[in-house]
Amino acid sequence: MTLASAIISGFAQSPVWESFNQPGAQGSVLPLSSWVGNVLRQPETITITGTAKDDNGWGAIGLNFDASGLSYVTILGQRDAGNQAASLVLQFEDSTLMVHTVAVSTSQFPIGTLGAVQFALGAWPAGFNATRVSGWSIGGGTTGLVALRMTLDQIALSAVAAPSLPIIVVEPADRLAGVGTGTTLSVSATGGQSLLYRWKFNGSPLAGATSAVLALSDVKLTDTGAYAVDITNAYGTTLSRSAQLAVVNLRASQTLASAGYLAGTPLGVGATITHSGYSGSVVLQVLLPMGWNYVPDAAANPVPSVVAPGVVEWRWSTLPASPVTVNYSVNSPSAAKDPQTLSGLVQLTQAGIAGAIALKPDPLLVPLLPRSHSADINGDFRISLLELTRVIELYSTRKGSDRTGAYRVDASGEDGFNPDGERTKGSVNSALMRFHSGDSNRDGGLDLFELLRVIELYNVRTGSIRTGAYRFVSGTEDGFEPGAQ
Amino acid sequence: MAFPLIALLGALFAGDMVHAQVAKSRPVGFLVQTIPAGQTRSFSVPFDADVSSQGGTVGRLTAVGANFIECASARWIPGAFSTAAAPYFVRLSTGGHAGRTFGITTPANTGTRLYLDTDGLDLTTVGLSIGAAGDAFEIIPGDTLMTFFGSMAVGHGLVVQGSGEPNTADLVQVWSGTGWLRYYYNTVWLRWALDTDTLADPARDNVVLRSDRGLLFTRRGGTRLDLAVVGRVLAVPQRAMHVRSENGRTFLAPMQTADTTLGALALQGSDRSVAWRGSSDAADADIVSVWSGATWFNFFFNTVAGHWQRVGDPAPNRDDFVIKAGTPVLIQRRTAATSLPDRTLVFPAAGS
Numbered sequence: 005m006t007l008a009s010a011i012i013s014g015f016a017q018s019p020v021w022e023s024f025n026q027p028g029a030q031g032s033v034l035p036l037s038s039w040v041g042n043v044l045r046q047p048e049t050i051t052i053t054g055t056a057k058d059d060n061g062w063g064a065i066g067l068n069f070d071a072s073g074l075s076y077v078t079i080l081g082q083r084d085a086g087n088q089a090a091s092l093v094l095q096f097e098d099s100t101l102m103v104h105t106v107a108v109s110t111s112q113f114p115i116g117t118l119g120a121v122q123f124a125l126g127a128w129p130a131g132f133n134a135t136r137v138s139g140w141s142i143g144g145g146t147t148g149l150v151a152l153r154m155t156l157d158q159i160a161l162s163a164v165a166a167p168s169l170p171i172i173v174v175e176p177a178d179r180l181a182g183v184g185t186g187t188t189l190s191v192s193a194t195g196g197q198s199l200l201y202r203w204k205f206n207g208s209p210l211a212g213a214t215s216a217v218l219a220l221s222d223v224k225l226t227d228t229g230a231y232a233v234d235i236t237n238a239y240g241t242t243l244s245r246s247a248q249l250a251v252v253n254l255r256a257s258q259t260l261a262s263a264g265y266l267a268g269t270p271l272g273v274g275a276t277i278t279h280s281g282y283s284g285s286v287v288l289q290v291l292l293p294m295g296w297n298y299v300p301d302a303a304a305n306p307v308p309s310v311v312a313p314g315v316v317e318w319r320w321s322t323l324p325a326s327p328v329t330v331n332y333s334v335n336s337p338s339a340a341k342d343p344q345t346l347s348g349l350v351q352l353t354q355a356g357i358a359g360a361i362a363l364k365p366d367p368l369l370v371p372l373l374p375r376s377h378s379a380d381i382n383g384d385f386r387i388s389l390l391e392l393t394r395v396i397e398l399y400s401t402r403k404g405s406d407r408t409g410a411y412r413v414d415a416s417g418e419d420g421f422n423p424d425g426e427r428t429k430g431s432v433n434s435a436l437m438r439f440h441s442g443d444s445n446r447d448g449g450l451d452l453f454e455l456l457r458v459i460e461l462y463n464v465r466t467g468s469i470r471t472g473a474y475r476f477v478s479g480t481e482d483g484f485e486p487g488a489q
Numbered sequence: 490m491a492f493p494l495i496a497l498l499g500a501l502f503a504g505d506m507v508h509a510q511v512a513k514s515r516p517v518g519f520l521v522q523t524i525p526a527g528q529t530r531s532f533s534v535p536f537d538a539d540v541s542s543q544g545g546t547v548g549r550l551t552a553v554g555a556n557f558i559e560c561a562s563a564r565w566i567p568g569a570f571s572t573a574a575a576p577y578f579v580r581l582s583t584g585g586h587a588g589r590t591f592g593i594t595t596p597a598n599t600g601t602r603l604y605l606d607t608d609g610l611d612l613t614t615v616g617l618s619i620g621a622a623g624d625a626f627e628i629i630p631g632d633t634l635m636t637f638f639g640s641m642a643v644g645h646g647l648v649v650q651g652s653g654e655p656n657t658a659d660l661v662q663v664w665s666g667t668g669w670l671r672y673y674y675n676t677v678w679l680r681w682a683l684d685t686d687t688l689a690d691p692a693r694d695n696v697v698l699r700s701d702r703g704l705l706f707t708r709r710g711g712t713r714l715d716l717a718v719v720g721r722v723l724a725v726p727q728r729a730m731h732v733r734s735e736n737g738r739t740f741l742a743p744m745q746t747a748d749t750t751l752g753a754l755a756l757q758g759s760d761r762s763v764a765w766r767g768s769s770d771a772a773d774a775d776i777v778s779v780w781s782g783a784t785w786f787n788f789f790f791n792t793v794a795g796h797w798q799r800v801g802d803p804a805p806n807r808d809d810f811v812i813k814a815g816t817p818v819l820i821q822r823r824t825a826a827t828s829l830p831d832r833t834l835v836f837p838a839a840g841s
Contacts, residue, residue, distance in 0.1 A: 034784070035801060060784040065802055088656055090709060091527035095783035101799070101810050105782040107527035139802075145783035146529045146707055147669055150656060 021077075021140075022159040024050045030064050034141060037061035038148045051084065051155040058089035058144020058152040065139035071096065072134040073163050077106065078122040080157040083113045087153035093145025094159070098133040107145060110154065112173065118157055119242070120169060125161070169242050170195035170235040176218075176247035180284075180352050180359025182254045186221035187359070191244050193235045200236040205229055223251045250357050254279040256350045258290070258363040261331070264371035268338030270299055271370070275348055275363055277328040284354025288318040290363070292334055293344035293370070299333040308332065344370040374476045377484055378441035379458055381419045385489050387462040387472035394419060395442055395458045399450040403428050409450040413437050424448075444482040454482075461486055518746050519719040520815050524708040531780035533703040533742030533817040536720025537580060538630045543569055546628035547582075550619045553612045557604045558626065568597035571604070573695040576631035579605060584624030585616060587725040588835070590701050592631065603628075608730040608832075615829050634661060634672055634681045635694040641679050650710035651676040655684035659714070662705035663696070664740035664819070666732055669705065672696065701729045703740045703817020705780065718815075722746050727836040733826040740819050743836040745812065751777065751797040752808030756820075756834060757790040763831045766823045767792035771800040778819035779812055785819070786810070 022030050026045045033039050039061025042054030050062065077094060091107040104126070112121045128134045142159070144152045174192035181187040193199055193216070203213035206229045210218070220227065230246040254277065261272025275288060292298065292314040301307070308318045308330070318330055336344070348363030376383045379395045398411045401423035408429050413436055414422035421440055427433065433448030442450055442458045461474045464486040473488040522532040540546060548560035558579065570577040570593045577593045591605035598604065605612070618624045638661065639647040651674035652658035658673035671684040672693055680692035698704065708714050723744045731739035743754065756777060757765040767790035768774040774789035777797075787800040788807055796806040812818065826832065 036787075037784075063784075065799075090656070093528060093783045095781060097781070101781075101786060101807070103781045103783075105525070105528060107525065109527065141784050143783065145527070147662065147705060149660065149671065149707065 020158060021161045022142075024048065024156050024158065030067075031062050031140070031142075032064065034061050034063055037143070039143070049155050049157045052152050053084075056152055057148030058091075058146050058150055059148040060093065060095065060141040060143030060145060061152075062143065062156075063095075063139065063141030065097075067138050067140075068099075069137040070135045071137045071161060072128075074134075074161040075125050076122055076162045076164065077108075077125050078120055078158075078160045078162065079108070079113075080118055080120050080159075081113050082118045082155045083110055083115045084153040084155055085116075086151055088150035089144040089146075089152040089154075091145055092142065092154070094142050095140060095145070096137050097139040099136045099138045100133065102129060102132045104128055104132055105145065112171065113154065114172070118155070119171065121171060169240045170199055170237050172235065172242060172244055175245045176231065176233065178248045178250075178357040180250045180252060180354060180357045181220070181223050182252055182256075182350075182352075182359070182361040183225060184222055184255065185361055186219065187223065187249065188220070189218040189231050189233075189247055189249070191216050191233050191235065193242070195235070195239075195242075196237045198237065202234045202236070204232050204234065207232075220249070223249075225251050225253060227251050248357060250354060250359075252279070252282045252284075252352065252354065252359075254282045254350070254352065254361065256288075256348070256361050256363045258346060258348055258365070258368045260368065260370060262373070264373040265336050265340070265344070266373050266375060267336055267340040270333045270335055272331060272333050273346065273368075274329055274331045277323065277326070277350060279323055279326045279328070282323060282352070282354065284352055286320045286323050287351040288330070288348065289351065290316050290346060290348040292316065292346065293336070293340075295337045295340070296344070297335045299335055301332060304330065304332065341372060343372055346370055374489060375483070376476075377458075377461070377474060377482075378419055378421070379461075380474075385474060387458065387464075387474065389462070391419075392458060392462045392472075395450065395455060398423055398440065399452075399455045401425060401449075409454075410448060411440060411443075411450065412448075441482055441484065457482060516722040516724075517719070518722050519717060520746070521715050521717045522815055524706050524714045524716070526708055526711050526713055528782065529705055529707040529780070530782060531703055531705050531817050532716065532815055533744075534632075534700065534718045534720065535723075535742065535744045535746045535815045536718060537627075537700070537723060538632075538720050541577065541628055541630050543628070547625065549621070549625050550617055550623040551601075552619055553617050555611045555613055556607055557602050558612065558617075559602045560626075561601055563601045565598055565600050565603075567599050570628060571595050571597040574633065575636070576633060576695075576697045578629045578631050578700055579603060580627050580629055581617075582625045582627050582725060584618050586624065586728060588723065588728040588838075589833075590629075590729075592697060592699065593628070610730075610829055629700070631700060632698045633694060634696045634698065637698055638674070638681075640674065640681070640694065641676065647674055648716075649674055649714065650708075652709070653677040655682075657709055659709050660684070660705075660707040662707065663698075664702070664738065666737065666739070701727070701742050701744075703742050703819075724838065726838045729834050729836065730832050731820050731822070731834055733822050733824075733832045735825045736821060736823060737825075738819055738821045740817050741834065742817050743812070745816075745836065746814050748811050748813050749837070750808060750812065751788055751810045753837065754812065754818075761835050763833070764824070764826065765790065769793040771798075773823065775823055776800070776819075776821040778821065779810075779816060780819075 025048050033043050037059050038057040042056035044051040044053050089110055092110050093107045095103055095105045097103045106126055108123045170193045172193045176189045176191050179187045201214050201216055203210045203218045228251045232246045233244045235242050256277045258275045265271040298310055298316045306318050308316045311317045345367035347367045350361045352359045379387055379391050381391050399409045401408050401410050406429035410424040410427035411421045412424040436448050439446045442454045462472045464471055464473050474484045475487050475489050477485045524530040545563045548563055550558050551561040552559035579591045581587050581589045593603050594606045596604050638649050639645050641647050649659040655673045661672045662669040672681055675682040681694045727744040729741045756762050757767055766775040769791050771789045777788045778785045788797050791798045796808045799807050
């Protein structure tokens with residue numbers, strides 16, 4: 005008898021329903037089931053093997069057992085290699101062949117070692133004569149779909165929840181983390197209110213690691229190894245599986261190509277991955293601010309894809325030599341305002357273990373750049389005499405003998421514009437790609453009032469000294485006002 | 490009349506094909522069959538589906554061929570009942586074969602002719618009445634895997650748990666005659682598939698769920714699944730064809746809308762079956778198997794004791810064993826036979 009089975013049978017409220025002992029078992033292999041010839045009998049256990057499937061293959065009939073008042077089932081068993089059955093199903097029948105069927109996930113049983121799994125029997129169905137249970141069976145509860153590979157030691161029924169060793173419901177999972185980042189390992193277990201946890205690294209206890217969650221920060225390459233946790237209650241200790249932590253020498257960062265963004269204009273961004281000794285696959289994802297769009301670049305290598313609105317993704321099955329940099333552009337909405345942020349994640353998979361590293365800084369702040377006046381050719385937020393002269397040049401555009409003030413968008417112009425000598429006086433071109441800041445009525449031409457406004461900005465003084473300083477502001481006719489930034 | 494609307498609709502659509510002097514609707518019922526998480530349940534639909542929206546779905550036989558029936562006054566839309574995605578059945582509702590069901594198959598129906606899947610019967614040899622007082626029939630909408638359980642196609646809803654592989658998906662199991670065909674919804678391929686299928690195999694969306702057969706459903710989802718079905722109670726005895734090769738098995742829907750018992754089914758009776766093989770030895774007797782929820786309960790008729798008995802169970806009399814409404818039964822006949830009566834089982838009429 006194992007320690008765990010001793011715990012079950014030693015509990016006064018847990019009469020053993022089936023011991024699986026040989027001799028002494030209540031049940032036997034059910035005729036016609038796939039278990040026939042596929043059950044390995046040990047003195048205290050049965051092991052389902054060979055070509056057995058997940059139909060119910062063990063049980064008994066012709067009984068007369070009073071199960072009224074019993075509410076819990078505790079099964080001592082283990083999953084064996086090759087098990088594909090999702091459920092272990094226990095069925096009781098009364099003398100009229102009414103049935104009561106309960107199922108428990110096989111994933112609750114430990115692999116390769118016996119463990120006790122307890123679950124509620126549930127309410128007996130209306131009309132079921134629980135005072136006279138006449139038969140039962142156990143198996144996967146199907147017609148024989150997939151292989152059932154388990155070793156069963158004992159089934160006990162009890163009126164109240166029987167105490168047992170802690171039972172791990174969710175084992176700690178393998179983790180992959182980048183040097184200098186953090187990660188967490190966690191376990192979920194049942195078995196009483198006062199469970200004690202003790203995490204171990206490569207078999208040695210970790211000081212202070214006594215909760216269900218082990219948080220590791222600023223991990224180093226030397227933190228790579230096996231992590232497991234002992235969970236203890238009054239009835240003993242259950243050891244979790246060993247979760248592997250792989251710390252990889254890989255860092256990721258992101259930068260802006262400029263000091264910030266101008267609403268409605270492209271912004272360059274770069275992401276860089278530096279690595280050493282990493283051999284897995286990488287997926288880089290960046291999350292754009294709401295309403296921003298990736299600017300497609302067919303020449304990019306690799307070409308990213310927009311996997312969801314505002315989510316751009318690059319993939320490498322194997323990373324090129326370090327450093328790996330991707331440069332991309334994003335468009336902000338013309339109505340964008342306020343500082344924005346960019347976030348990015350590098351998803352890593354190496355040797356079957358997955359992890360993720362955030363791009364640093366996380367998030368990356370994207371300031372909103374103050375907008376300069378079109379007349380301010382050098383962008384110093386001051387209007388100089390030379391710059392004013394350029395505005396006067398545009399104002400002086402003529403068609404024949406008529407002054408029109410017409411201009412057109414022209415990248416060859418020092419300010420991105422040039423006089424448009426083709427347009428006639430009084431004509432309006434409100435379809436320009438963009439307008440000169442001085443063209444406050446946006447008609448594609450500079451009139452005298454608009455020129456005077458630029459001159460007003462040019463004449464801004466501090467004391468007796470003309471500075472020409474202006475600043476971006478909302479609410480004025482041209483979006484600017486006199487004064488320094 | 491409990492459902493006058495149906496009677497009115499029947500009169501409107503039937504037109505001159507209705508010969509009865511009194512219009513009478515069939516009782517309507519519903520049944521919820523629950524499959525708990527992680528478990529397998531058997532079920533069948535003990536109702537005929539509601540009347541079809543197609544016109545002219547009741548009539549009388551005016552001619553029959555080996556694998557077709559005709560109704561001279563019908564004005565069917567050619568091909569309307571012969572599409573794979575929307576199957577239909579013909580239910581004979583009067584005459585010596587009332588309660589018998591056939592799937593409508595290809596060639597495509599004409600304006601007056603329906604080609605039927607007769608399970609190998611030659612309809613010209615079974616004594617169907619034709620003409621003005623010929624046997625009456627009704628055309629009933631059927632279901633496929635996709636129409637009953639849904640899909641992930643736009644406009645559909647998938648009511649089962651699908652998966653990219655069969656071991657984690659809900660399974661719909663159909664008895665093929667020699668084994669279980671296990672279907673699941675493949676969420677990668679976006680179609681119904683057999684558990685043995687590869688990507689190159691055809692979609693199983695249009696696999697027909699025969700109204701006279703049962704299914705097994707294995708629930709892999711983490712919650713129970715409730716399957717609610719509604720329809721019209723069969724007013725005549727269900728006459729089901731079953732396999733009569735040696736030890737052949739058929740998973741039949743008895744169309745019982747209320748709980749019944751082995752004794753009430755009385756399949757050993759000559760009015761229910763031909764040459765039902767009873768014995769004091771289960772190994773020599775025909776077997777009725779009922780899925781208990783985790784295993785099969787197998788029964789045989791003990792001719793010495795004169796009652797039903799469970800295989801391997803010393804308890805003597807299982808005549809009162811309850812077969813719940815909608816529960817199919819797996820019939821195993823020990824001896825071979827081929828004639829029509831030999832291959833027919835008659836279940837009690839559930840309503841009238």
